[in-house]
């Protein structure tokens with residue numbers, strides 16, 4: 226009985242959205258009550274063929290708007306991958322599912338409610354509270370009636386990864402530690418901490434700053450193990466990140482090989498490379514060392530660089546991010 230009621234409510238929302246669309250009247254308050262209805266349309270790639278789809282973090286099309294996808298990858302995915310305790314929130318269908326706490330709302334609308342909540346915010350403490358950019362990404366999406374997004378990232382240079390190819394780079398990975406130096410101080414807060422480990426995945430659970438972009442650059446050690454220090458200066462190595470609009474931020478690589486750009490928390494820009502506020506996904510990245518450059522050909526929506534650049538490499542990445 227409950228299911229029937231929920232279905233009827235969703236149908237009502239669709240009718241309301243269509244009515245508003247036809248009349249050309251924007252009634253945000255009415256549309257966002259239950260956030261719109263599921264959309265079965267196919268996502269097309271640049272070649273007009275159906276783009277490969279996958280969950281957030283895979284680099285494939287999730288059906289989410291790019292800026293929402295970026296927030297999910299940077300701040301939510303660490304808990305909402307579908308393990309016990311937190312519902313799976315990785316693609317469009319997940320966000321169209323009814324909330325467990327209040328089935329009259331879908332997960333997209335409930336996400337907005339929880340992002341803005343002062344009593345039970347998402348991500349939950351000790352993680353840094355969401356900033357205006359992060360709330361804004363969900364706010365815009367819900368106000369627009371939660372439309373399906375397109376393909377955010379550029380396909381890899383070989384012209385196409387099928388969903389089936391996504392996985393570890395393969396058995397040629399022989400992990401070591403080229404620098405010979407390792408981080409040994411556990412979760413002691415430091416810009417040098419846990420080189421090689423996905424920074425934001427941990428900060429989302431255990432606290433630490435909200436980093437728009439973070440990772441580790443290695444020299445030579447394509448398959449170096451977690452906590453192995455990467456390359457430090459000299460010579461100075463810089464990570465240059467460019468967003469969809471061409472906005473650029475430079476992050477200096479420190480003694481441990483780590484780099485990061487803090488997401489703005491409403492205050493002035495912080496961090497070695499300036500602030501990470503107002504960035505629009507997808508992002509391009511290159512590593513610059515004097516006059517030499519090593520660039521990522523494709524683009525990504527996740528700022529948690531080490532989540533793909535693991536020792537073996539995930540989601541098609543070759544392994545660690547290397548200095549040029």
Ligand code: HEC
Nearest residue numbers: 300301304310311324325326335336339347348349429430
């Ligand atoms: C540290 C782990 C963690 C992180 C990070 C996190 N969540 Fe959650 N989330 C949970 C847990 C556990 C629950 C279930 C208990 C509850 O509702 O508080 C939950 C519940 C929710 C719910 C309610 C589901 C329902 O059925 O109503 C939504 C929506 C949600 N999270 C969205 C988000 C979004 C969006 C982000 C990122 C901006 C996020 N969460 C980040 C752990 C997390």
Ligand code: HEC
Nearest residue numbers: 414415416418419420422423424427431432433439483485
């Ligand atoms: C396993 C968990 C974990 C990982 C992985 C991790 N951190 Fe942290 N980090 C933390 C925690 C917890 C804190 C905050 C501790 C506190 O406030 O006492 C923190 C704090 C920080 C701080 C603030 C330092 C200060 O002096 O205030 C920076 C900068 C930082 N981390 C950078 C990084 C970078 C860059 C990476 C990835 C290369 C990373 N962290 C990986 C857990 C982690």
Ligand code: HEC
Nearest residue numbers: 282283284510519520521522523525527530533540541542
């Ligand atoms: C979704 C997974 C993913 C994420 C997240 C990711 N990368 Fe990559 N990266 C790849 C893949 C796949 C390649 C190889 C294909 C290419 O160059 O586009 C790659 C290649 C690279 C290369 C070139 C490697 C070489 O040897 O030529 C650099 C440099 C790089 N990435 C830097 C970054 C930085 C910096 C970040 C964080 C802003 C990042 N990557 C985040 C998947 C990812």
